[in-house]
Every structure is written in C-alpha cells, then in structure tokens.
Amino acid sequence: MTSPPACPRCLRTVHPPDLWNSQWRCDEHGDVSPYRVAVSSREQVLLFLAHAAKAPIWIPWPMPVHWFASGVSWAGDDRTGPRATAFAAGGPSPLGGPAELVIIAEEPGIGLGARLAGLPGTDPERIGDRPEEKIEAAGHPTALWPVVCPPDRAAFVGEACGVWLWVVLWPADAATLLLEHLVVQDLRNAQMITSCLPFGADSTHL
Template structure:
C-alpha cells in the first residue's frame, strides 16, 4: 500500500512526479517536498529517522517525568534524506492547578531547512518560513526565550499559535520550532530539559514511547 504524501504547507494530498512534471507538487503551492503520514514512535523508528535525516532530530533530555514520545513526521523525496523532521512529546501538565481543562500537554520540535513550510503549517501560519517575521522581531526585540540545543544556546522568538505558544529560531543552520499546547504549560517546561540531536546518538535512544498524538493525525 502506498503511503499518502501531503503538502507541508497546507496538508493537501500531494501529486507524485509524472506527466505534470518531475517533482512532487501541490495544486495550491506548486512544487513541494512531500510529507509522509505521522507515525507512532518506537526506539527503532527514531533511529531510522535519525540516520536518514539531513536536519536535526531534536529530543528533550532529560525527558520530563511521566512524559513520552508521541509522534514522528518528516518531509523528503526520494533517497536524498529528510529535509524537515517533527518530534512530538506529551505528558502531564507541569502546573496541575492550571491544567484542569487540558491535563495533557503536547510539545512539538520541528527542524526544517528554509523554504519547506512544515513548521509554519503546524503553527497555523501563512507563508513558507518565518524569516521575514524573525528579521523584524530580532531587529527591535531581544530573544523572548532561550533553549539549549546540542550544548548551544538558541534564541527564540514567539509567533502566533491558536490555543498554544510557538517559538522559532535557528539552530544547526536550519529553523527550530517549538510548539506547545496549552499555552499555560510552555514556559513552565522550558527549564526542565535541553535538546539533543538523535543523529549524534550511537545507539537507539532509551526513551519511553506512546501512542500517536491527535495533533499529528
């Protein structure tokens, strides 16, 4: 069975290379790099994705207590390797008194090359990438938060996200997005972990894996 591939910018079904041209295309956005369906993570799948990725596969370390990996998704065409990768993790709200309506928190970390559009789509934004927005923000405002990714401090700026918080910056030469639902959880979690690139791990990661989060279905 052929897995459905979609447009990273809008989620529409992508058209395979063929009579209409040599590349994957979207009826709305033209030539694209297609995205495969999100998958429930396993230790083995994380390792396979990391071996095939041209961008970081960001994993939180240490994983907050009670948390687990809940989704993997990536964009790529052919044997060239993935040019965007999404890692989802989920767990209990760090502030129980604020988590009555949404006791479960979802975080997503997206690494992508410029021009792909997957992070912007997951954040509900128009456009391909946040370059113009970040250029304006960085010119007038200091970074709103900082994450440590592979032992480097990464400045991030906020972008709009319905019902949650989203931050974006640049790490390892590509975009790094952090998306969090609900918004009350994001800032309370930031000091609890750093990010490591699973591509640098020599073995399969020893991380708890759970069912696929509905946010990636």
C-alpha cells in the same frame, strides 16, 4: 508504517514526480517536499531518520518528568532525503492538565513548522528585538523568539545547525515548560536515545 505522502503546508494529497516534473506537487502550494507521519514502528522510523535526515531530529533529553514520545514525522523525498523533521512528546503541563510539545527542524521554504504553529506561509516572522526563551540544543544555548499564533498554542522559533528550530506547545500555557531548562539532542549524533525513549499515545497534532 507511515501515512501517505501529503503537503507539509496543508496536508492535501500530493502528486508524485512524472515525465514533465521532477518534484512532488500540491494543487494548492506547487512544488513541495512530501510529508509523512509514522503510524507504527516509531522507533524504527527514528532510526531511519537518524541515518538519512538532512535536518536534525531534536529529542528532549532527558525527557521532562512523566513525559513520553508521542510521534515523529518528516518531509522530503528519496532524492533529497528528509529535509524537515518533527518530534512530538506528551505529558503533564507544569500548570496542570495534559500538554503536548512538537519540536521541528527544517530547511527554509518547507512550511512544516509554520503549519504546526498555525501560521500562513513557510518561514517565520519574528516579533520583538530580543528572544523570550532559550533552550539548550546539542550543547549550545539557543535563543527562541515568540511568534504570533492561534490562542490554543504557543510557538517559538530560532536557528540551530543552520536550519529553523520551531517549538510548538499545546495549550498555550504549557510554554512554562521552557522555563525548566529544556535540553534537546540531535538524534543523528545520539542514536542510543531511541532505545531509552518511553513511547505513549499518538500525537493529535502531527
């Protein structure tokens, strides 16, 4: 149902806790929250996260026209529960051609959002004094700041429900989707969305 646990920052194999260390460990990044991707039964994984996740599971709802759910992943172990979640969706870019959107919620220090945005480190560095975009998260206007990232994507970050909220889009010009008043719901408070989600081809970015 899920991929083997990996480092959320580099996707290397991680070592499980043992007699000398209670944390999962990456040879490159030390103690990490193990990262997994749903490879089947994505609806069941979403329901599991809705009950277990410590961070929101942000779902675009209503979904943009002709868009579909393409993947779900999370970081966390049995002791902490999922401390980061990522939901991917695919569909037509407003400017033409295919596009993909990944929305990440994570506690500070995990590094999942930074990896998907193509950034080093774990937490974002905002640029500029004013946000460039805004979405509606759980009924509240949420400001998003752009972050410098590779040219094949666009990345934005803000805060919602006390944790980071990342929005990463491929290709970069798919960021025009954010001009269409994107609304996201926390699946933990709206579990009925799962039964209505259209699912499509697997994400290529998680």
